[in-house]
Amino acid sequence: MRVLGVDPGLTRCGVGVVEGTAGRPLTMVGVGVVRTSSELDTAQRLVAIEQGIEEWLDTHRPGFVAVERVFSQHNVRTVMGTAQASAVAMLCAARRGLPVALHTPSEVKAAVTGSGRADKAQVGAMVTRVLRLTAPPKPADAADALALAICHIWRAPAVNRLQAAHAAARRQGPPTGSVRKVTR
């Protein structure tokens, strides 16, 4: 499976593509950062992020997208931008019919390092080892995006079973979503 990991942010959106299967050596396909200037309005920054994510999807054609789940415990100002950037990443993926998985930072750290409380350096070191790189990817957002993709591949069997169970439950429940519109 080929997974695009996205560590969302308005200023720096880490992106990393990893290919492989749980239990076998994984390969890094690409890593980078979509940056937008703080001089731009938020709306324009979101358009720039959309363009950047679309380029990564076009170039690397992943089959899955893993996005960091945003929590609001963090810094109040930062978290809104992070939520907005993550919305754009999810939108770009779902619009193409790609499955989107959200993983929390501690799930990613635990999957990659064995500890949900690992620091940036430990995550970078494990990403470097797992993908057999010569040095940790910089900046940290890029390494985090690769860690997300690795986490998704390693957790995929469990996550996919859960998603299948949810989908089955939905089929037996009320009809799924609709967009309604009222105009006077």
Next chain:
Amino acid sequence: MRVLGVDPGLTRCGVGVVEGTAGRPLTMVGVGVVRTSSELDTAQRLVAIEQGIEEWLDTHRPGFVAVERVFSQHNVRTVMGTAQASAVAMLCAARRGLPVALHTPSEVKAAVTGSGRADKAQVGAMVTRVLRLTAPPKPADAADALALAICHIWRAPAVNRLQAAHAAARRQGPPTGSVRKVTR
């Protein structure tokens, strides 16, 4: 000027289009709600919201979009969905080159009722009077979207002067945003 107001939310996204100029009677062009089912994944809900907003932009061709500015003081869970829905609304507008303005809930209430602490009923009553409707628009999200559009029209002269000043400052500052990509 014709303004689309958006009161963002994952479950109910209020939308309202108002036409007119500050100091003259305003006209309601349309009002409604884009709904998405909580049975859907967040990513799929964002796609449904994008489709709904795009339909409103296509149908009513507003020249401006006013979106409620999301704060994180509110309920922690709700605010993330609100931030994500607002990101989609801003993205849809900015992608078309439409100016996007953000107004806080208290700015909207103050503009429409004279008090930044007005309740839902007061906002609904003033929207009904200003737009010469026979009854307050329901649900409250739809009335709030119209209030946002009214607020934008009434505040427009001041906001536009500010935006022009910011744009002038930017032209004299460092170069504006860029999207960069690094692939190995």
